[in-house]
Amino acid sequence: MLRRLRRLADSAYERVLRRELGQTPSHVAVIQDGNRRYASKQGQEKTEGHREGAQTTEQILHWCDELDIDEVTLYTFSTENFERSEEELEALFDLITEKFYDFADADRVHEAGVRIRAIGDIGRLPERVQDAVAYADRRTSEYDDLNLNIALAYGGRAELLDATRDVAHRVAAGDLEPADIDDETVSEALYEGPTRDVDLIIRTGGDERTSNFLPWQANGNEAAVYFCAPYWPEFRKIDFLRSIRTYEHREKSWRQTRARRALALVRALGETECAEATRVLRRFRGALPSSERETIDADPVEERDPAAD
Structure with a gap:
């Protein structure tokens, strides 16, 4: 009975939040934090937390489609994650591989015109993950209704360093004059994937930091940031709508x-x-x-x- 009342209350609150929203962001970036802590709280293995978090990832794509959001970037596996145990890494790589194939073949992805890309140092990942990434890229290459960027082996500082090296090589080769280096030059040297600046960064799990995520695309401090307590597997549509409301208030204040x-x-x-x-x-x-x-x-x-x- 209490569970049913909670669902009814949540549904009513969702409708209220939806009516309050006017302007929605074009590009939302998400730091999916708290999968392992959620599993620990439930008395589960860490891999189960990641698997349940993957279900939330599927939901957020549906919510973004409903709100006509153009682009989503998900921080799925950072460069720091390579420091985890071999057992956990192998389970994570298996899950990432499985989900790339699932997403690439899902009817809802093709019906919504979702373009799937991976960004990051993909060459550091196991071959099976790279094959799955390439498969999803091929299967969705003609779509552009919703751009989905999956950040794998990604670190913002590493991305900027790679871009800096690329620009330096062009200058050394005589293909680029230092005086001609501008924002567009750097943007073109970044990892292929994001097509626009980030409007809103969401971080779940309670930590209030952006953890080296898309520093260039966040355009300095111009992106709105929404920190929330729920772990990623617990993240609900209500939480997502609240984050959009934060963006709207931030935009109005700006x-x-x-x-x-x-x-x-x-x-x-x-x-x-x-x-x-x-x-x-x-x-x-x-x-x-x-x-x-x-x-x-x-x-x-x-x-x-x-x-x-």
């Missing part, structure tokens, strides 16, 4: 901050000296509270044509 800074600059310097701030103010004016918008409307800022000066 827009207000940009608008207020631009307004302060325009008032302090004048529109001629601060044309860029004027453009920012016009772009984010709607993010300000009505009282501040009324102040702007009472003393409107006119955008000038720089060519007229």
Whole structure:
């Protein structure tokens, strides 16, 4: 009886959260933490925690499809995970291999147009894992409705170091001038997979750190971050919707901050000296509270044509 009431309450809360949401992120990255601790709490072997966590992974793809999210990156196996016991590693590699084949052949993946890629130092993984990764890549290569990136043998610092070496080699070979190195140069040298910056990072399991995950793609500190207590196998749709709400609040706060800074600059310097701030103010004016918008409307800022000066 209590379990049924809990399900009804959760379902009602999900509907409330869903109605509250407006803007959703384009790219969500997830640190799937707590599988082993969940297994320990249940009195199970560690591998069972990973297997139950894989079920949550399948669910999050369904939730992302429902919310029209374009891209998901899952932190499945980090470079630090190689330090685990041989027995645990072999069981993990077996599970990863199995799930890549399962996902690549699943009807729901093909119906939703999911593009599956692996990112990381894939050459460090056993041949059976590499074969499964290649199979999933081939099977879904024509899709682009939802991009699913699985981070394997991945470390953010290692990715940036590899990109740096690649750029340095191009400079040494005379194919690239140092003065021409820009954001796009570095982005092109990163692991193939993510197609856009990360909007939201989710970490389960209670730890409040991003653990070397997608530092470049997270665009500095611009990505919203949602830390939550449930272990990954316990992560529910309610938790996912809460994370989206955190992103939405973060985005609204960011827009207000940009608008207020631009307004302060325009008032302090004048529109001629601060044309860029004027453009920012016009772009984010709607993010300000009505009282501040009324102040702007009472003393409107006119955008000038720089060519007229």
